[in-house]
Amino acid sequence: MESNSLNLGIQLAPRHPEGLMLDNPVMTASGTFGYGIEYSELIDIQKLGAIICKGTTLMPRKGNPQPRLVETVGGLLNSVGLENIGVDAVIRDKAPIWANWRVPVIVNIAGETIDEYVSIAAKLEDTPGVSGIELNISCPNISAGGIEFGVTPRLAAEVTSAVKAVTSFPLIVKLSPNVTDIKEIALAVERAGADAISLINTVKGMVIDISKGESRLESITGGLSGPAIKPVALYLVYEVAKVIHIPVIGCGGICCAADALGFIMAGASAVQVGTANLTNPHAALDVLEGIKYFMRDRGIQKLTDLISVAQA
């Protein structure tokens, strides 16, 4: 609670026995904020609603060859390829630091088989410093022939319930926009036990260097993020929030408070700031300040009063 009686608090996991209460709805998106530690010298990270760490796999991963980043008009195309230090190093080297923080840290996890997701979640169980798990289901499932977990309701539900069975942490499932009917997938993971849903992950894309006649990314395709995808993300949040009953976390191109408020009005209970952190390390805190300013200006005391006001 702010001294001037603004209430920005939000319960992200109402179905979970302990819940996941955030002081405010502004989180940082996975892969753009490292382990939070990198930014701690630049901004007061303790003011954030929550931090989602880099996508974590069972074993360390090398990621893709250079170049991995290409700027587009209003966007960023990346093919980092999930380079990360692996879950054991997260538990050993990062979590002890998080344990001294006020801001909750949520571990984003990724795997190529259901067993991998389950093993990562099992390893994280009871780790001090971890406040929740976000499942990145935009990964190809090697046992299902390389099709992404996130593109079929059945696979998405299977991985959700398998992880739910081994974790006592609140579980957020992060949806991919690269699907035909996102509502079906959202409903499937809600039924499978997700405590909240975040969306969207990056939109598949590519850029050709016409002087070389080849893709600008060494691994050909990448994921588009940033302002360019915001209208897409907003629409998908609006659609998903219509049909599910667990909280929705909006993400995609959020750079300022107006963007974040748009997502909240479309049905998001919280937001994640991603690419904007790269443009401006203060972006997430600026979003938070702007939301407070808007609420004061409009005489709105509770953030929850703004959620879904734009839903028909």
Add this chain to the structure above:
Amino acid sequence: MKQSLCTITSNLEVMPGVNLMWLEAPDIAATAQPGQFVTVRCGDLILRRPFSIHRVAIASQSPEPFASCHSEGGERPKNLAQCKFREGAAKQSQIALLFRVLGKGTLWLSRRREGDKIDLLGPLGKWFSIPSVIARCEVPRQSRNLLLVAGGIGVAPLVFLLQRALPQHQVILIYGASTAKELYPFSSLPGGVQFVPVTEDGSRGRKGLASDIVPEFLDWADQIYACGPVGMYRAMALTLNPSPLKGEEKGEGEKRSNLKCQVSLEVRIGCGIGACYGCSINTRKGLKKVCCDGPVFEIDDILWEEVKI
């Protein structure tokens, strides 16, 4: 490392298509080391653009070891802008960037005027290690002679290195450019610096590439520092390690020369602080992030096929 809005004190084209920009940046100036860089937010662009710290001028100190800035033979009076700081106008410590106008970001930057404020983040990355600076003691004999090799705009961080190394070291700067006009105006380098220009068209100094004449200085040099295009590094790696045993054609052979050679690498930078993994490369010492484990690396550690922009 800090993010701050910095006031531009001058921004002038000092060579064709290359600007020198001085900025009031006391926090960065106070801690910056040669080889470190800053990122600049350029207009509406998503990615901040990285630039090496080209020079530093500390407000309260006597002039850095660049005695004066008379332009050579009266030509290119614009480079007098370099003198601005020393003319006594500035109250705050400043840093200079030297940038080539290549695309949207650098074009935007070239259009900023004196008095405009721009968003800088820095200083970032690891710096060139100079033996004396680390040990803070007498420079050991075996590391007194520093060979600096600049290719084109790669001269940017080496001038700062020169600035810091000069009192204790003997310095030779080999500087390659396409033509005489593209050479940074080193009109009055202080004593101790020998400037060896190389131009591709032979319009000034030796004809050819900077890397062509490096072999001639290997007996003299104790340490080598280089900044330039990857092609230049590759050629240097071959010169330093011409082993027929393995990877010969890639300049990755077994080490024959004991000279330590540090190079500054360029890949696309995302966050600049080690958080996004956009800049990682695979090296002989494993995965490294160019923005925070580099941009300065030892030439022997680089796997050349990994370094692509």
